[in-house]
Amino acid sequence: FESLANFIITIVVLVSLRMASKRADEKFPYGYGKVEFLASGVVNMLLMMVAIVYIFVSFGEMVMVGPEKPPGLIAIVAAGVSIIVNYIAFGYGRCVGEKVGSSAILANAQINLADIGTSVAVIVAVIGSNLGLSQLDHIAAIVICILIIKVTLDGVKKAVKGLMDASLHYEERHIRDLIEDIEDNGRVGDIRVRLAGRRLLVDMDIFLPPGSILSKGLETVGKIKKVLQRKRKDISEVSVQLLALPVTDVPRAKNRS
Template sequence: MENYKLGVKVSIITIIVNIILAVIKIFSGIVGKSNAMLADGVHTLSDVLTTFVVLLGLKVSSKEADENHPYGHEKYEPVFAKLLSIILVLTGIYIGYGSLKVLISGNIKTPGIIALVAALISIVFKEGMYWYTVKTARKIKSLSLEADAWHHRSDSLSSIGTFIGILGARMGVKILDPIAGIVVSIFVVKVGVELYLKATRELVDEAADEKTVEKIRSLTYSIKGVEEIRDLKTRVFGNRIYVDIDIAVNAFISVEEGHNIAEEVHDAIENRVESVKHCMVHVEPKKTQD
């Protein structure tokens, strides 16, 4: 619940900043006659929509397990992250199409100074929003919030391209304005595709990373009485990990002693590996001749 509140706080702040920036950029694009700035403003407006999607994802995934979802709701996180990635790709295509249309038509105007100032303001604020959001996303292990952070970064890079394009156009190379829009659109689409693939991996029960698996092995062998790890399976479930482990213990100890060893393994893994949500330990006998 604490993670949910932190995620909501970040999302609300970014929504407010994005609305202000979108108004500034669209106004500057119209008044300053800059296609690149107008496209940049639409990109920022799409950030508002994606952050609303993030809020919805955080709310749903933070719900406790229930009768219909006994394993919890964490997998809703990558589902919403997929939606965000699709919005990113569509935004990139829209920006690129608009800029390409202007380039082909040849109807390119010299942007006003207001568009250049707006681009500079956007670069500073969007880069700051990226670091603020991504830091929180990694802290609470939220994929959809991380996707939203990358949306801020793509907007920051979009504004850098816009700034270069507007500056070049004002210096006499008008063609740089729409070209900047096309270059930015390619980057935005690339980020969207990468996020989509990352979200897909979290939905198909992929194993945890090698570093986490090795930590689980090390913790297990540190428990007195564990003779061997017969099998170890991990699966990523949204932003959490489920662990199934088979351990071998001395075949001649009591059932209660074997159970106590299993409990120690269970508690060590769940308490000392932060991303683990649940650990199932199965005990097998190991005779001296094994």
Template sequence: ADGVHSLSDLATDFIVLYAAKHSHREADEDHPYGHGRIETLATVGLGIGLIAVSLGIGFDAVERMNEPEHLPVPGMLALVVAAVSIVAKEVIYQYTRRAALRLRSNMLMANAWHSRSDAISSVVVVIGVGGAMMGHAYLDPVAAIAVAVMITKIGFDLVRTSTRELIDTALEPEVVERIRREIHAVDGVRAVHMLRTRRSGGDALVDVHLQVDPHISVSEGHQIGDTVRRRLMDRVEGITDVTVHIDPEDDELGSPCDRLPLRSDLVEKLRQQWKDIEGVEADDVTLHYLSGKLQVDLSLPLSVLDRHPDVRALIMEIEEAARRVPEVDSVRVSFHP
């Protein structure tokens, strides 16, 4: 049984090496998120192959137990080979584990533990072979069944973990909570929503919406987002990509401003309303899309006041004219040199 398992290891190791080589290629036009899922698919195949091998070993052992007169008695060579394989597989485990840590590869780490489980299964085989040599022939097929059960468990775990990754299961709850804490630690972040995480091979990917002060500049919002992105990639192990969306308000349950027109249409409407106010132009207008309404900031040169000595009356006239545009909720007027 252990010999058949070792033969399957050789085939799966070739698959692992191929997938490890190609899954770490850089993202390209056809694969903008990288090639990490090659590793995931290979791991699924590895797990299914292990389950198939374990079933074969188990059925063979059961058949031999049903025909006790045909049970072989292994010799000393089988015992020595099994003992040597224990040491060899532990060496393979240590080597593969170091490679997995260096490459940040879940597949290689799974393969490393696969090798260690092989060593454990070989211990079971030593017990079975030794028992058979002492006249307890049933111990060999019993040990084979034990090996089959262990291999099935490993294969099932590999398939389950990789399948969760293929259907974009979120990262572990404690990791997600760590991500939230790191984001909230960045100055300027008011709230976090629509946080989504997933894995691709050995990489963790994050998408998140950040709520910031609605009246800061676009560049300041971008700076906050970049700071969050760098912080997560530097402080949370495994994160290699973060997509940040900056929001002036919580849009998790909908976007109330979806139906509002864009700048060109609105500025033209404002220009039409202000055309009869001497010196007032819609050249320096900032629009804030909030809660389904528009807040308009209008900046005027101080020279306008030469023609409108009553500042309060001028501001009221501007506000009243702007509110004739249905989408406008409020107007703020300021003056610059």
């Protein structure tokens, strides 16, 4: 079951990465980036199912299976090598996933994390069996599976947020700071940032005096887009809506007498 799940997860990740790399078209004008969130959700759900199955199997073996011959210490060596290899693979996958902002790659790294947990359970089982604690491996497996379920639940939540266009408050604050540093950019209104896979889509409202929307509007929009594209390489599209300042907010010239 675990091997089948790992195979399915690998296929899902590869397909999602291929689809996410496709350029936007008429059918999907915002691109295919969100397929990575879908893949991340599927991967984490599959890992969660594997962990739940292992919990039931461990409980069943605790009740039904009697003491067995303790395995040799060679099993600890093999499990130790597996932990080292999977830890390197997990670290590399997480590093690449965070660098490129790929939720699918990050989800795939969870497979290595789950394999590390399995290897730890094997080491605990060998030590426990040689000490006469035959149930220790099952207890360790259950604890590790619970931890895996916790991690995968967090992954599912992140995937759902990505699919549902949850607000990215930190990104919104950072983009607002960048825009407010621009000279004569008007008043910054609402800023909405959402993820499309690895890229950000930004929508914002800019308020200008009614008399300068036509004369300065295009120049203001151009300056904003130029600054954001230079400062943030992860932004794929910026949409600016120009609005007129309320009359009461428009600066008035001082009367000369």
